[in-house]
Amino acid sequence: MLYSHTDVVPAEHDKWVHHPFEAHLDSDGRIYARGSQDMKCVGLQYLEAVRRLKGWGFQPKRNVYVLFAPDEEIGGHDGAEKFSLSEVFRGLNVGIVLDEGLASPDEHYRAFYAERSPWWLVIKAVGAPGHGSKLYDNSAMENLLKSIEIIRRYRASQFDLIKAGLKADGDVVSINMAFLKAGTPSPTTGYVMNLQPSEAEAGFDIRVPPTADTESLERRIAEEWAPSWRNMSFRVSN
Incomplete structure (x- = not known):
């Protein structure tokens, strides 16, 4: 299961050069927006990875699920928590969940086996x-x-x-x-x-x-x- 969330924390508009909720794209390809790193960039990477793998004809040994939660920033109690306790989640028989982590400025990404x-x-x-x-x-x-x-x-x-x-x-x-x-x-x-x-x-x-x-x-x-x-x-x- 590839997990990410779509909600973001509030922004102080006067501290931003670009509007925090308009996703400004500059000439170098950088996107300035609240939530661009935490964590819409990861969600988009999941979708792009799935798109490429499907295009290459890759057949995984297990099902791959992509989950977008709506309330991680306020605790996730009505989103991921309730979903994890549901019969639907149990029926998925998930073997491993990849959650969010630190943003990376290059093509190398670290996977952690535990989280604080x-x-x-x-x-x-x-x-x-x-x-x-x-x-x-x-x-x-x-x-x-x-x-x-x-x-x-x-x-x-x-x-x-x-x-x-x-x-x-x-x-x-x-x-x-x-x-x-x-x-x-x-x-x-x-x-x-x-x-x-x-x-x-x-x-x-x-x-x-x-x-x-x-x-x-x-x-x-x-x-x-x-x-x-x-x-x-x-x-x-x-």
């Missing part, structure tokens, strides 16, 4: 609100900033393994901050600048390799990154 699992972590800190001119212990922002720094150090330790050539990209736990949400909205100036907020949140995109000790990572999140004794909570989805 996404953990989407949201950490929430709470604390008493206070005036912006005062110093308080255990405010929501202070506690969240402590967690962000602890996570940053762990991220750096994983990145150092790659830089030193000790591990490949797919062998480490990668962490990137996806959002930071805090502050008290103001109807006139965006945010109230002289008020410490009572809540603050941060979201992280974590990718966990099959070789990672997941129980240790779960303890790290609960005990170091979002400990309850610092008025913090967390949730993990994937």
Whole structure:
């Protein structure tokens, strides 16, 4: 089964030279569009490969299925997940599935036997609100900033393994901050600048390799990154 997905993530239009949803083709053959790499280029390669093989009269030993899913970027729960649990999928008797991977600038493509699992972590800190001119212990922002720094150090330790050539990209736990949400909205100036907020949140995109000790990572999140004794909570989805 050759799997790809047709949905894409949103785009910041003002950050693009060409419109992200108009698929601009330049004189060098490059296509500029949201989703051109992730992952319509792979889906088109599947179709082109099938077209060429059929043209050459190739007869595979097993059936080859091409699957286009509509909701991978939001978890795939209503697309590939439900399809994989269906009687239709069981009846296909699929022996191997090729999923998406890294884009390649040349004619060489790597196949991976495993893939990192996404953990989407949201950490929430709470604390008493206070005036912006005062110093308080255990405010929501202070506690969240402590967690962000602890996570940053762990991220750096994983990145150092790659830089030193000790591990490949797919062998480490990668962490990137996806959002930071805090502050008290103001109807006139965006945010109230002289008020410490009572809540603050941060979201992280974590990718966990099959070789990672997941129980240790779960303890790290609960005990170091979002400990309850610092008025913090967390949730993990994937």
